[in-house]
Amino acid sequence: MQSIASEQPEGLTSAQAKARLGKDGANEVAEKPGHPVLRFAGKFWGLSAWMLELIALLSFLLHKTADFWIAIALLLVNAVLSFVQEQRASAAVAALRSRMQVAARALRDGAWMPVPARELVREDVVRVRAGDFVPADVKVIEGDLQVDQSALTGESRDVARDSGDVVYSGSIVRRGEATAVVTATGAATYFGRTTQLVDSAHPKLHVEEVVARLVRWLLLIVGVQVAIVLAISLNEGLPVLGIMPLLLVLLMSAIPVALPVMFTVSMAIGSVELARHGVLVTRLSAAEDAANMDILCADKTGTLTFNRLSLSGTLPLPGFTGDDVVRIGGWASNEADQDPIDLAFLGAARKRAAHPAPVRQVSFVPFSPQTRRTEARVDVGGITELAMKGALRTVAAAAGLDAAAIDALEGQAAAETQKGYRVLAVAHARGEEPLRLVG
Secondary structure, X not given: OOOEEOOOOOOEOHHHHHHHHHHHOOOOXXXXXXXXXXXXXXXXXXXXXXXXXXXXXXXXXOOOHHHHHHHHHHHHHHHHHHHHHHHHHHHHHHHHHHHOOOEEEEEEOOEEEEEEHHHOOOOOEEEEEOOOEOOOEEEEEEEEEEEEOHHHHOOOOOEEEOOOOEEOOOOEEEEEEEEEEEEEOHHHOHHHHHHHHHHHOOOOXXXXXXXXXXXXXXXXXXXXXXXHHHHHHHHHOOOOHHHHHHHHHHHHHHOOOOHHHHHHHHHHHHHHHHHHOOOOOOOHHHHHHHHOOOOOOOOOOOOXXXXXXXXXXXXXXXXXXXXXXXHHHHHOOOHHHOOHHHHHHHHHHHHOOOOOOOEEEEEEEOOOOOOOEEEEEEEEOOEEEEEEEEOHHHHHHHOOOOHHHHHXXXXXXXXXXXXXXXXXXXXXXXXXXXXXXXX
């Protein structure tokens, strides 16, 4: 079997990782959903709820049974609609999160393997590369990166990180790849502390501001009317209890008691409509907040696929075989990255005839959008050879093919692309020989 070896840190054993996971906890920021009873009770707290409760209290004291039950019904409808919709959304989000677990590449028991990000612990050795979300606070021990940490700092420019530098959890690797050791997980990370600060803030929503402003003005108007009625009644010598029904009428007629229910029902209907289009609304007010946006900037970094690739076939050029294409493509791959394309080449190389001489990877240059290729120098029986794989035009140009030859190859590749295959080129050079396209 072909083996590609390179120096690497030892990492943790499964037993060590399990012990530290039990001690430090999972690599996630714990949520505080609160008890359902308390969250339901919270629906009866607020300016709009207080209005209905005041009307219900006055109606009860004046034995206005119909008014009392109407106010209670409005309170319950508002609370139940809001609570049920948020419960459904929370359950849907929880189910979605359970299916969308982020995985990291960690060195466990001396082998690189995918590990759920929530199971990472301090001193785990991980591998990060272009396109990855950094799963925890890590310290780079080998390699260099260009990192986007705008989600944490707001700084739009990428920052460089090399050996000895710390990369924060939640950052995105834009270029390069590196081996790093985990220094902090969960709430102890920079991202975790930031999340806790955000959770402690309770900004007032736009719809709440509108309702509160309207109610304050209406209460002011009603207050002036009540003061006038009281003044006239006292001047005429009328008993205060005798004018209580009039105060209730003023309160119910001037204050929009159905306004909270109207907002809740309209937002619930909007949430149901959004759900039909695959949008999860975790809070009813979120739909109203989204409606106030003028511009929405979104970033799509991947698709919901299994991300598993396999090598379906080879098209070797004259002088080479299909085994040559697979073997040299495997040399230009790095198992530590757990890249689907690299794993497809390495898996196919292991199934084919092994090279008679031992193979050791001396250096590896990862894929980047600028170069559109990976390349590695390997020691094969004491001879240094160069292996390269990547986009057809890029690799063919590096191998010295002219434009006409490249166009002919791309025409051949286009036929395979129409069948749904992804076509890559492989090139090779032995010692000081020029680079040649293998297939």
